[in-house]
Amino acid sequence: MKLKHLSLACAVACAAVSAQAVGLNDPANAAAKAIVDDAVANGRVMYISGASAVQGGLGQIASSLFTGTNYFFIPSAATGRSNSDYRAYAGKLTTAAGTWAAGTNVIIVNRARGGSVWGVNPVARAEVIETLAVTSASCSGGSGTSAAPFTCDTLTTQKPDAGVSDVAPFLFDGAFNTEGEPAEPALSPSELATLTASPLYALAFGLPVTRNVPTTVSFNKAKVAAIMTGNVGTWNQIDAALPADDILVCRRVNGSGTQAVANMYYGNYPCDTGTRLNVPADREAGAAWDFVNKFVVEGDTGALNVVENSSSGNVRTCLDTAAVSAGKPFNAAANPATEAGYTAYNTADRAGNTVRVLFRDGRPHKAVGVLSMDSLSSSTTTSNWSFRSLDGAGEITWTGAIATPPVVSGTGKHPTLANLIDGTWDMQGWISFNLPSSTTGNKAALAANFIAAARSPAVLNAQSGLRWVAAGINGTPDPTGTGQVQRVAYVGNDQCAPLNLK
Structure with a gap:
C-alpha cells in the first residue's frame, strides 16, 4: 500500500x-x-x-x-x-x-x-x-x-x-483483486503466512437487476458469467425478446471483497490456474471510461459498458440512476455546465480518487450489478431494481422489518437464508477475520473475543442487515436454537473448492 x-x-x-x-x-x-x-x-x-x-x-x-x-x-x-x-x-x-x-x-x-x-x-x-x-x-x-x-x-x-475480508486472503490476486492505480502486488506466500484467517460467517451474494429488465427474463450462472467476463454485451444475447441495448454492469472496484466474490463465482478467478480466459470485465471493457476520472454512459455503443464503484452504496446508486435516468431532471446547481443533459453521481477509483459518473439524459439503461445480500432491504416490490433468482425467472423482495421474512416470487433458485444454509445458493462469501502475527498478547486475546461475538448466531439473528442473508460457519454452536448455521463447507476449507454437505 x-x-x-x-x-x-x-x-x-x-x-x-x-x-x-x-x-x-x-x-x-x-x-x-x-x-x-x-x-x-x-x-x-x-x-x-x-x-x-x-x-x-x-x-x-x-x-x-x-x-x-x-x-x-x-x-x-x-x-x-x-x-x-x-x-x-x-x-x-x-x-x-x-x-x-x-x-x-x-x-x-x-x-x-x-x-x-x-x-x-x-x-x-x-x-x-x-x-x-x-x-x-x-x-x-x-x-x-x-x-x-x-x-x-x-x-x-x-x-x-487485524482485518476483515469477504473472502479468504489468498483470493486477493494482484491482477484484478487488489487496489491501487496501478494495481498493488498480491501478497507473497511468506506474507500470506503471517496471517491467521478465521471464518466468521457465510454471507449470500446476489444478482441485482434493474426493473426495466422484466422479471420474466430468465437468468442462470452461465448467462451472467458471460456478462461479467465481457463475453456478451447486449441484452438480446441474454433474451431474444429484449432489444439490442447495451448491458450496463454496475460493479465494484478492484480490491473489493464483493467484487472478489463475483470474480470467483462467475469466472473462477483467481482459482483457475490455467489460461484464465474468464477474467472479470473491468472499466476498460466498454466505451464509458475516459481513462482519467469519469464514466460517461451513453447507452448506444452496441456493447457492454462497465462502471466501477467504490462502495456498495455507489452500486445501488448506479442501478437506481440507470433505471430512471430519463426521469431525473438536470440539476444545474449540482452539476457543472459541461454536464448539461446528464444525471450524475460521484464515486472513487481503485486508489480512492474522485470519479464522476454521468448518464445520458432521457435514456434509461438496463443494468446488472454486484452486491452482497446485506443490501436486501433495497430490493422491494417498488424499487428500481431487485435481486433476481438463478436458473429461472424470479425475484426476492423484503420490507426491511427484521421479524418479517423476505418474499420470493417466480421460478428458480433464490438467495434465501435456507438456501444459503444448505448450499443450494452457492454464491457465497465467507467473511474472514485476519489476524497478523504481529498482533499478540492482550490485543490477540481481545481479537479472539471479537471473533466469538462476530460469528455468534444470536448476534447475526439480531442484525437487520444479516438476519435473513447470513449464517454461522459450520460447527459454530447455536445455543439460541435459531438454526442460523451453515450445513455445508468448502472441501478442504478451500474457497476455490466446491461446497459440500456436512
Whole structure:
C-alpha cells in the first residue's frame, strides 16, 4: 500500500479544536471521556480494517464485549469521510482479554473505507494507513448513542491490528483483486503466512437487476458469467425478446471483497490456474471510461459498458440512476455546465480518487450489478431494481422489518437464508477475520473475543442487515436454537473448492 494512494487529510488532522462543540469535555459525558482518555493513554485501541461485513453488527458485538454503557463514534463531516467509512466503540470489557481484566477501558475502531483488501494487504504488511482518531480532544457532539453518536474531526494513521475480508486472503490476486492505480502486488506466500484467517460467517451474494429488465427474463450462472467476463454485451444475447441495448454492469472496484466474490463465482478467478480466459470485465471493457476520472454512459455503443464503484452504496446508486435516468431532471446547481443533459453521481477509483459518473439524459439503461445480500432491504416490490433468482425467472423482495421474512416470487433458485444454509445458493462469501502475527498478547486475546461475538448466531439473528442473508460457519454452536448455521463447507476449507454437505 503506497502512501501516495492514501488521502491522509492533513488539514483535517490539524483542524482547530476550538471550533468544536464541547462533546466529551461536557460534564454530562464525563464517563465516556474517562474511558476514552484511559484507553488512549494506555494503548488499548484495537484497529480493525477491511470489509464492511462486521460494520452493521458492530454495535451488537460491542454490547457483548463491553459491560454497562458503551459509546459510539463516527467521523464528522469535516473529515470528508462518512459513517460507513469509520465506526468506533469505547467501553469497559465484560470479560478479560489477556492481562486486560474485566472492566478495563478499551476502544475498537473499525475501518470499512476501501473494502476487503484493506483488511488483507496492509494487515499482513504491517503498513501504516489512515484511521479515525478517537480522543477526547478530537471528538465532540452527541452523547455516544446510536441515535446521537460522538463525531470525531481528526484522521490519523496507524497499523491495523487485524482485518476483515469477504473472502479468504489468498483470493486477493494482484491482477484484478487488489487496489491501487496501478494495481498493488498480491501478497507473497511468506506474507500470506503471517496471517491467521478465521471464518466468521457465510454471507449470500446476489444478482441485482434493474426493473426495466422484466422479471420474466430468465437468468442462470452461465448467462451472467458471460456478462461479467465481457463475453456478451447486449441484452438480446441474454433474451431474444429484449432489444439490442447495451448491458450496463454496475460493479465494484478492484480490491473489493464483493467484487472478489463475483470474480470467483462467475469466472473462477483467481482459482483457475490455467489460461484464465474468464477474467472479470473491468472499466476498460466498454466505451464509458475516459481513462482519467469519469464514466460517461451513453447507452448506444452496441456493447457492454462497465462502471466501477467504490462502495456498495455507489452500486445501488448506479442501478437506481440507470433505471430512471430519463426521469431525473438536470440539476444545474449540482452539476457543472459541461454536464448539461446528464444525471450524475460521484464515486472513487481503485486508489480512492474522485470519479464522476454521468448518464445520458432521457435514456434509461438496463443494468446488472454486484452486491452482497446485506443490501436486501433495497430490493422491494417498488424499487428500481431487485435481486433476481438463478436458473429461472424470479425475484426476492423484503420490507426491511427484521421479524418479517423476505418474499420470493417466480421460478428458480433464490438467495434465501435456507438456501444459503444448505448450499443450494452457492454464491457465497465467507467473511474472514485476519489476524497478523504481529498482533499478540492482550490485543490477540481481545481479537479472539471479537471473533466469538462476530460469528455468534444470536448476534447475526439480531442484525437487520444479516438476519435473513447470513449464517454461522459450520460447527459454530447455536445455543439460541435459531438454526442460523451453515450445513455445508468448502472441501478442504478451500474457497476455490466446491461446497459440500456436512
